[in-house]
Amino acid sequence: MAGGVSRRRMLAVGGAGVAGAVAAGAAGVWAHDLIAETPHAADAGGAVPFLGEHQAGITTPAQDRLHFVAFDVITDNRAELVDLLREWTRAAARMTAGRDAGPVGAVAGPAEAPPDDTGEALGLPPSGLTLTVGFGPTLFHDPSGRDRFGIADRRPPALADLPHFLGDALDATISGGDLCVQACAHDPQVAVHAIRNLARIGFGVVSVRWSQLGFGRTSSTSRQQATPRNLFGFKDGTANLKAEDSSLLRQHLWVQPGDGPEWMTGGSYLVTRKIRMTIETWDRTSLAEQEEVVGRIKATGAPLGGRGEFDRLDLTATGAAGQPVIPRDSHVRLAHPDTNDGARLLRRGYNFVDGSDGLGRLGAGLFFMAYQRDPRRQFVPIQTRLARHDAMNEYLRHVGSGLFACPPGVRADDDYWGRALFGR
Amino acid sequence: MRSHRLPACVTLGALALTGLAACGQQTAKTEKIAVTASDTACEVARTELPAGAHTFSVTNKGSKVTEFYVYAKDGSIKGEVENIGPGTTRDVHVELVAGEYESACKPGMKGDGIRGKLTVTGQATALTSDPKLAAAVAAYKAYVSGEADGLLAKTTEFAAAVKAGDVAKAKELYPVARTHWERIEPVAESFGDLDPAIDARENDVEAGQEWTGFHKIEKDLWTTGDVSGDARVADKLVADVTEIVRRAKTVDLSPVQLAAGSKELLDEVATGKITGEEDRYSHTDLWDFAANLEGAKAAIDALRDALAERDSGLLTALDAKFATVQAALDKHKAGTGWKPYTELSTADTKELSNVINGLAEPISKVAAVVAR
Numbered sequence: 001m002a003g004g005v006s007r008r009r010m011l012a013v014g015g016a017g018v019a020g021a022v023a024a025g026a027a028g029v030w031a032h033d034l035i036a037e038t039p040h041a042a043d044a045g046g047a048v049p050f051l052g053e054h055q056a057g058i059t060t061p062a063q064d065r066l067h068f069v070a071f072d073v074i075t076d077n078r079a080e081l082v083d084l085l086r087e088w089t090r091a092a093a094r095m096t097a098g099r100d101a102g103p104v105g106a107v108a109g110p111a112e113a114p115p116d117d118t119g120e121a122l123g124l125p126p127s128g129l130t131l132t133v134g135f136g137p138t139l140f141h142d143p144s145g146r147d148r149f150g151i152a153d154r155r156p157p158a159l160a161d162l163p164h165f166l167g168d169a170l171d172a173t174i175s176g177g178d179l180c181v182q183a184c185a186h187d188p189q190v191a192v193h194a195i196r197n198l199a200r201i202g203f204g205v206v207s208v209r210w211s212q213l214g215f216g217r218t219s220s221t222s223r224q225q226a227t228p229r230n231l232f233g234f235k236d237g238t239a240n241l242k243a244e245d246s247s248l249l250r251q252h253l254w255v256q257p258g259d260g261p262e263w264m265t266g267g268s269y270l271v272t273r274k275i276r277m278t279i280e281t282w283d284r285t286s287l288a289e290q291e292e293v294v295g296r297i298k299a300t301g302a303p304l305g306g307r308g309e310f311d312r313l314d315l316t317a318t319g320a321a322g323q324p325v326i327p328r329d330s331h332v333r334l335a336h337p338d339t340n341d342g343a344r345l346l347r348r349g350y351n352f353v354d355g356s357d358g359l360g361r362l363g364a365g366l367f368f369m370a371y372q373r374d375p376r377r378q379f380v381p382i383q384t385r386l387a388r389h390d391a392m393n394e395y396l397r398h399v400g401s402g403l404f405a406c407p408p409g410v411r412a413d414d415d416y417w418g419r420a421l422f423g424r
Numbered sequence: 425m426r427s428h429r430l431p432a433c434v435t436l437g438a439l440a441l442t443g444l445a446a447c448g449q450q451t452a453k454t455e456k457i458a459v460t461a462s463d464t465a466c467e468v469a470r471t472e473l474p475a476g477a478h479t480f481s482v483t484n485k486g487s488k489v490t491e492f493y494v495y496a497k498d499g500s501i502k503g504e505v506e507n508i509g510p511g512t513t514r515d516v517h518v519e520l521v522a523g524e525y526e527s528a529c530k531p532g533m534k535g536d537g538i539r540g541k542l543t544v545t546g547q548a549t550a551l552t553s554d555p556k557l558a559a560a561v562a563a564y565k566a567y568v569s570g571e572a573d574g575l576l577a578k579t580t581e582f583a584a585a586v587k588a589g590d591v592a593k594a595k596e597l598y599p600v601a602r603t604h605w606e607r608i609e610p611v612a613e614s615f616g617d618l619d620p621a622i623d624a625r626e627n628d629v630e631a632g633q634e635w636t637g638f639h640k641i642e643k644d645l646w647t648t649g650d651v652s653g654d655a656r657v658a659d660k661l662v663a664d665v666t667e668i669v670r671r672a673k674t675v676d677l678s679p680v681q682l683a684a685g686s687k688e689l690l691d692e693v694a695t696g697k698i699t700g701e702e703d704r705y706s707h708t709d710l711w712d713f714a715a716n717l718e719g720a721k722a723a724i725d726a727l728r729d730a731l732a733e734r735d736s737g738l739l740t741a742l743d744a745k746f747a748t749v750q751a752a753l754d755k756h757k758a759g760t761g762w763k764p765y766t767e768l769s770t771a772d773t774k775e776l777s778n779v780i781n782g783l784a785e786p787i788s789k790v791a792a793v794v795a796r
Contacts, residue, residue, distance in 0.1 A: 074779075109792075111795075112680060113789060113791065114789075203778075203784070203785045204745060204779070204781065204785060204786075207781075
């Protein structure tokens, strides 16, 4: 690093409690960590390795904060787009290691030049920052069907536009996007800093289409983590795919050789749904009804009829009157793998409150994110069933939607996001 | 109008028009001039100086927060450092050509301050020794001078139409006169009080202050159509423009200021024009947009040879991005002018915002290239 304040150096001074695995973020060793698929202790301050077989930020134990952004590509020039992806990759490698976005840094450059880093993360540790990129369907075919970048023949069949689900109230201005970047960190300032700097690097090539801040992860992606609660007050993500389930991850999460175009092997498909919750009406619903809607005990997260959070759902159990213990229209029954031919998702959503809506209500909800091997066999059938039958729909409104093909990880210093897609 | 200033050395907040070239390494060569400020005195260690770059090191031994200024004879600010707390010392870098100047400490940061004389003698050194940069400054000064002439001529016509009660003609001339203003806005804006008098918007005026200038007349023209009470405002506008034109034609500029000015013009577009805030009654924002863009282009064109030598890749990128912006803007041509802002869709303004950001990022890099 050419001068400037090293955020990582500050970590060395101030981060006494940082785990050894985290210190391995130093250049050189990090490549091998992710390949082993061991989740990295995303300690509050530590760095998560950027290089790896898969992109970080998917099985990485979910951090506390999110800044997600979708971009439109505003150039038709393929070389400009590829240059941007290269530059983004370099900046992402630096920022996830706790360094400044540019090689010069926030305060080390000439007085006459604007700094190549915006500076608000100076003095902050890496904070478990991960940056994960994805390519939307419109990158392959723009809305008029045009193949702007000569990659239409590489569009994976699994990246099929999502169908309209019953009740969808999608706003086009907070849906879709040619590219996305997911920034997760334990410090919201670090996540926002990363997105802000990537957006700045992209001026003239990409334009922010929409972005979403999230707080409070609503899923755990590792057994090291306790299951958190969403804004309905229920534990969310109990039955989530977890980083430790290696064979399940191959089956449900990572694109395998032969699934589609080879450039996606080792990648994963991301579906995002901005789900507005009408928490005001939910809050005046009785505890018993809330538990019947969800299908779990609010206190413990145990399925109705069970005792512990991780008890198996007994979908056949019936009560005294012969009615199912876990109601037919309960969320947990409809979303459960047993109801969906075993289909599973790696959920990685976040709570959001976008201020208020002018009617005295909080603009609250869940920014749902789920990674999977093939949305056509996973998210689409599950959501189709939920949209039709889920009792929870009374309190939900899907207002935004996104679908992205997240390529495999950046494997070496000269590699870049999307090289397998754009390299010929 | 935005209350801002031509950038100087990062921490100084100087409005210095000639001080900029001195912001870099050149100042290290000369010895610092100590200034001892108190609540009642302002002692400058040396008041007879050779022409060139100087650093004043201002120590506040008083009890009030103070400021230090160097003024030229015409009242323009050559160097400025604000917020010097009791017991602290701050530096200001100034480049001075031969002539008479005034120093001023302002205890409590108000009033005319405690003034003293500064005499600068010797060769009136140029602000740059690179002939390509010197040529750039000369070319841009010629541009400023030409636009200043146009500004005065069209503002005079506009004022006459207002005074004659010819609303239709005044409306026609309004965006034309402003085009000349907007092309050279960073230069015009650097003269302290004149800019708000000419270009303040209604919300830029504090309670008790009189609102004058283009936008006051704009409001009357487009809301009530009654300008019968605006004769005095029109006269004052011409007087203020006459003064600013006189100053603009004689101002010294540094190459770094050309670069900084081009960035500022795009900032004007990105903040005021893209939102329709500038001309909120007439909706002629795209005229101002086009003029800001032309002004920025003029500065880069003046610097072209120097940039080609110093960073040809940057110049190529700038040319491409200028073309992109122009193409996006040209979609909104109407007759000899531009569509009203109100006819733009959200998609239109987003596209314009995108292309301006795409141009402004590389333009923000020009100053450092010129300064090195």
